[in-house]
Amino acid sequence: MLDDKLKELEEASLTAIAKAVSTSDLYQVKVEYWGKQGKVSLLMREMGKMPKEERPEFGKKVNQLKTKLESAYTEKESSLKAEELSAKLEKERIDMSLPGPWEARGAKHPLSQVTEEIVDIFTRLGFSTRSGPLIEKDYYNFEALNIPKDHPARDMQDTFYIDQEHVLRTQTSPIQIHSLEQEDLPLRVLGPGAVFRVDADVTHAPMFHQMEGMFVDEKVSLAELKGVLSYFNKEFFGSEVKTRFRPSFFPFTEPSAEVDCSCPECGGSGCRLCSFSGWIEVAGCGLVHPNVFLQAGIDANQWQGYAFGMGIERLAMVKYGINDIRLFVENDERFLEQFS
Amino acid sequence: MKVSFNWLNEYIDLSDYRGKIHSLASILTNAGLEVEEIEDQALLYDSIVVGSILEKKQHPDADRLTVCQVSVGEGVVQQIVCGAKNHKENDKVVVALPGSSLPNGLNIQNTTLRGVESSGMLCSEKELGLSEESSGIMILNEDAKVGEAFSSYQNLQDVFFELKVTPNRADCLSHVGLARELASLLGREMNLPKVNSGMWQAKLDASLEVENLDLCPRYACRTIHNVKVAPSPAWLKQRLEALGLNSINNVVDITNFVMLEYGQPLHAFDLAFLEQNKVRVATAKAGETFTSLDATEYKLDGSELMIYDGKKPVALAGVVGGLNSGVREETTDLFIECAYFVPQTVRKTARKFGIETDAAYRFSRGVDPANIQTVLDRTCALIAEYAHGEVSGDFVDIYPNPIQTANIPVKLDFVEQKLGYSIAADSWEKTLEALNCHWRKDGEQYIVKAPLYRHDISIKEDLVEEYARVRGYDDVPEHMPNARGAPKQQSDIFERARKVREHLSHDGLMEAMNYAFSSSTFERTFLGNKDALVAAGLEFSAEPVKIQNPLSEEYDIMRTSLVPGLYKNLLHNYRRGQSHGQIFEIGFCFQKQQNDYEQRQRLALISWGEKQNLWQSDKAPNVLKLKNKVERLLYYLGLRGFAWDTSKPAPDFLHSGQFAYLKLGEDYLGYIGSLHPRWSDKDKIRSSVALAEFSLDSFSRHKKTLDKVQPLNPFPAVERDLVFIVDQLLAAGDLQNYILDHFSKVKKIEVFDLYQGDNLEKGKKSLGFRMKIEDHTKTLSEKELTSLQEEIITGVQEKFGATLR
The missing domain is CATH 1.20.1270 (Substrate Binding Domain Of Dnak; Chain:A; Domain 2)
Known part of the structure; x- marks a missing residue:
């Protein structure tokens, strides 16, 4: 049972x-x-x-x-x-195509990015940044740089005047002089900053930015200057680029040179970016003129130096293919967000 | 400067470069004379030929057009529709064949005009770029050869270089000078024009006196009689016009020709207008007036170097001639001036009066004082030849203190050290010779003297450059430097900006960059009274720094605040459909201080609108969201213990109920707030705008590193909530601070609820606080917690008249 x-x-x-x-x-x-x-x-x-x-x-x-x-x-x-x-x-399946909660994307201004990149390259060579006044004494902007009053070199730069003695600096080179006056030698300084010229069109802005560099020691040569700027070009544009020096004139350097970089776009065969020349102008440079040392109270027989100056807008325009300089100050978000 | 290849070729044989113009251009560029543009006439007139009109008929369908059969050589006949009226059969004309393009950029193609086919175009002088105006098409001489290239017919087979001549190379501002430079670079001979002045017989009919030898070290002259002033011969006209000078008459054109040839400006006076047949070089009398060739009157202050006749001023020396003494059609007798004026004096006068002439340009860069007689004679010879004058056999040349270039001592090892490569003595010496420098050896040292036209070579460094330049900068090797001494500290201005930029761009803000100048009108209107901004810790001077020669009203002062610029950026973006955004700028603002100027680095931020969000509705006001960003930045920069002060008045452009000053210790560092509705109404911004501005200099002053780390409390913390009903106007922050300051066991307190609505008495709001309570000596008992809570409630009730909800 x-x-x-x-x-x-x-x-x-x-x-x-x-x-x-x-x-x-x-x-x-x-x-x-x-x-x-x-x-x-x-x-x-x-x-x-x-x-x-x-x-x-x-x-x-x-x-x-x-x-x-x-x-x-x-x-x-x-x-x-x-x-x-x-x-x-x-x-519990989630549509992974949906966005997360929205967060704004920020960006550094392209000119800041380029400035920082240049600073980083030269910092590796032991350079330190310096800053100087934008409203500069005529003396520092011109005379201390071997450009006396009534010198034709003053025509190279159309100047904004503030008063008899003050101008809006037309170049970052006065930063060199402040360092020479204030600091101990040897010296390796970089001066990034805004400069001003009476000029405005597609490729010229009344305010733009330069990067000044100066290296002072007991013995320096044009060959070392070329080495340093060639290193810069390779770091900034790519290891395949070549560097060319062309004679030029700046009152505060002797010898002076324009620095060209083989066109990073076409490799030197010629394209629109380099106006079919194969070369891009990137900087002006030279060995510090003895008069500049003299003015700053430095013995030109004991010390030598070289200096260079580059246009930051120009470098950014070449690097990012920007053809209107006014985009940099319009601050249009559609432009800026591309750099985030 | 524009340079003609054909003209250069007259002084140095460059015929082997005719087919390889670009390599000649790169020789110049690599020697520091940058060729900016090459204009090849043969290319400019490619496929433009001489034609002959075989037949001309009326267009069947258009009154104003004719249909022409045009022979263009080798038996080819083109049918061309033409709109001109001045042509007839058998005329020789200029034909632009299909596929050609005219100097004005017009491309010629086969086309049909009102039903009739047309293959090419008959051109006018204007279309060919040969004159400013033309009526009808260009009719050529009868003997023009049909089919010949127009460039060859018109002798337009030159190549022009646009040269960028740096200010130190005044010697290259002429064809002879440039030929001389090429002779140095290429190692070739020069072939200069020869003048036989020995046959000149006429009497010198003028006297000369130079008072200011310091400003005019050399002055030479001749007189020329019985000249016939007339239009210039075609070759002269063409040469000047091709280089951008207008043809005036044979005499003036010859002086200009010689200026382009030798770089030496000359002036021809009408002798009849020189009183007492006298020329005197002296500085002006203050208060005197002078009227230039173009009838402009200048008031002289006494510093100008002038040319006078027996009585009156007749020229601003080296700058411009006078209206009272220039060459005109009736002129028969000339006084030819050829002088060396000190560059600075010419430049100063030209700049003061804003006069730009080719003469002033060359004098202010420095002409060749050694060349005065050669150039004077060359000019006189050409005037004798082309204006039939009789040149004076005598001349005056006042040059009591000949100008010298320096003796430059230099050692070859100095040149080697500066360039960074070794140099053979032979190569060095040959280069000096190619540059026409005199040199001798003094032991190890070379004593070098540059020719007078190279007054830019004055120190040994100049010779270093010259050697490298002539040899080619490509020879300079690339070496890496040995840097001695430790790297120095970075600039705080650069570093702090970089840090702020780094953080804010990662926190979702975009960086803007505006001009450092601004509009005085807009700044005044926007910023209003600056007292509140000064109270908020920002520095302003009574007046902004004005620019003497601004580009426009829009940029007439140096900015005193970053906010107006960012507000304009907002409008730019908002009006282009960016309904929300947040941007910041780091930059200098300027102020006047007695006789000096100060710049202060500031940070400003602006945010507007709201992004629609899928996951949560974000009701936080923009100004509090921006405050959050600022606080995160302050923590990132190590600035702790800050507070927001609302007890002061609001700046004019901010909402009076939505703003605060940032305070650290006793210092004010800036402000934050919402845009005043007056501005959003005016500019039609339909969303809230928050903005803020701070002094980065003050940030640096307060920078703090982390204090020593606090030990961790081994006893657990407890959370307690309290909800109070308080006055509408009571700041939650004040209540929070009271609790934190008076009850040390409360470690953290935050607002978790805010309610203001109908259920509450009017003028009241409800605030909920969540407190984190802990004790470092023990675990708090429920009893202790309750009594602490009661003490807090009593305290808050007494202090703020709050009631517990």
Whole structure:
């Protein structure tokens, strides 16, 4: 009798396990059949009605059934858990094409980026940055740089005047003089900053930026200046570019040179960027004129130096293919955000 | 300066460069005479030929047009529709063939005009770039050869260089000078014009006196009689016009020709107008007036060097001639001046009066004092030849103190050291000779003397450059320097700007850069009264720094604040559809201080509009969002312990209820606020605008490194919330500070709720605070917490009249 019941329970409970659709369902099956008050446990209690000798045999069967159910349960449970987990993952799917919460993208101004890049290159050679007044004494902007009053070199730069003695500096070169007057030698300084000339069109702005550099030691040569600027060109434009010096004239250097870099766009074969010349003008430079040392109270027989000046707008225009200098001061976000 | 290849070729044989103009150009460029442009006439007139009109018929469909059959050589006949009226059959004309392009840029193609095919164009002088105006097409001489290139017919086979001559190379401002430079560079001989002055017989009919030999070290003259002033011969006209000078008459043109030839400006006076036939060189009398050739009157201050006749001023020396004594059609007798004026005096006078002449340009750069007689004689010879004059056999040449160039001592090893490569003595000496320098050896030393026309060579460094230049800068090797001494400190101005820029650009702001000059009108209107800005810790002088010669009204002062510029940037972007944005600028502002000027580095920020957000609706006011950015920056820069002060008046352009001054200790460092609605209304900005400006100099003054690290509290912290109902006008910050200052166990406090609405009594608001409470000696018991909380409530009630909600 009890054996039959046991058989029935076995079938019923296994079917119920198989039919369970969730872990909670499955747990209910456990409670119903082999929980403390479950049907199998209740049947166990009826064992008392059995003849004594049959009891061990029956008890064994019941335990076997319990073990069987446990293992069926575990198996079912893990498969249900797996299903439930995958259902949960499916439910938690996120459209990864959606944006995160919006954060503005910032950008450094391209002229700042180029300035910082140049500073970093020369800092590696031991140069340090310096700053100077934008409203400069005529003396520092011209006379100390070997450009006396009524010298034709003054025509090279159309000057904004503030009063008899002050101008808006037309070049960053006065920064050299301040360093020569104030600092100990040897000296390696860089002077980035704004300069002003009475001029305004597509390629000329009344205010633009230059980077001045000066290296002073007991003996320096044009060859070292060329080495330094060639290193700069390679770092800034790419290791394949070549450097060319052309004779030029600056009142505060002798000898003087214009520095060209082989066109980074076409490699020197000629293109629009380099006006089909194969070369890009990047800087003016030269060995410090003895009169400049003299004016600054430095013994030109003991000390020598070289200096260079480059146009930051020009370098940025070449590097980024910008053809209108006015874009730099319009501050249009559509322009600026391209540099973020 | 524009230079003619054909003309150069007369003084130095360059015929081998005719086919390779570009290599000649690069020789000049590499010698420091940069060729900026090359204009090849043969290319300019490519496919433009001489043609002959075989037949001319009326256009069937247009009254004003004719249809011509034009022979263009080798049996080819083109049908060309023409709109001119001055041509007839058998005329020789200029034909631009299809595929050619005219000097004015017009491209000629096969086309159909009112149904008639036309292959080419008959050209006018204007279209060929030969004259400013022309009526009808150009009709050539009958003997013109059909099919000949027009450039060859018209003798337009020259090449022109536009040269950038640096101020030190006055000697290259002429064809002879440039030929001489090429002779040095190429090692060639020169061939200069020869003058036989020995045959001149006429009497010198003038006297000369030079009072200011310091300003006019040399002055020479001849007189020429019975000249016939007339238009110049064609070759002379063409040569001057090709180089950009207008032809005036044979005499004036010859002086100009010689100026372009030798670089020496000359002046021809009409002798009849020189009173007492006398010329006197002297400085002006103060208060005197002088009227120039172009009838402009100048008032003289006494510093100008003048040319006088027996009574009156007749020229501003070296700058411009007088209206009273110039050569005119009726002139028969000339006084020819050839002089060396000191460059500075010419430059000063020309600049003072704003006169730009070719003469002043050359004199102020320095002409060759050694060449005066040669040039005078050359000019007289040409006038005798082309204006039939009789030149005086005598001349005057006042030159009592001949100008000398310096003896420059230099050692070859100095040149080698400066250039960084070794030099053979032979190469050095040959280079000096090529430059026409005299040299001798004195032991190890060379004593070098440059020719007078190279007055720019005066010290040994000049010789270093000359050697490298003539040999070619390509010979200079590239060496890396050995830097001695430790690198020095970086400029704080640069470094702090870089740090601020780095942080703000990472924090979502874009960097702007504006001109350092600004409009006085706009600044005044926008900034209003500056008292509040001064109270906020920014420096201003009573008056802004004015520019004497501004580009325009828009840029007439040096800016005193960065904010007006950023506001303009906002308008620029807003009007181009940027509904939101945040930008900053780091830059100098300027002020006047007695006789000097100061610049102060500032930082300004502006933000406007709101970005629609998918995930959360961002209700924070713009000004508080900007305040957040500023605070993050302050922490990044190590500036702690700052406070926002609202007790002072607002600047005029800010919303009087939405602004604060930034305060650190007792110092004010700047301000933040919302734009006054007056401005957003005026400029139709339909979203809120926040702006701020700070002094970076003050930031640096307060820079602090981190204090010693605080030990961590081993006892747990507890959070407690308190909600108070307070007066509408009470600043949450004041309440927070009160709690922090009076209850040391409260380590942090922040506002987590703000409510102002109908459920509250009028004039009240509800503020919820979340406090972090801890004790360094023990874990706080519930009882201790409750009693602390009660003390806080009582304190706040007493201090602020608040009630617990």
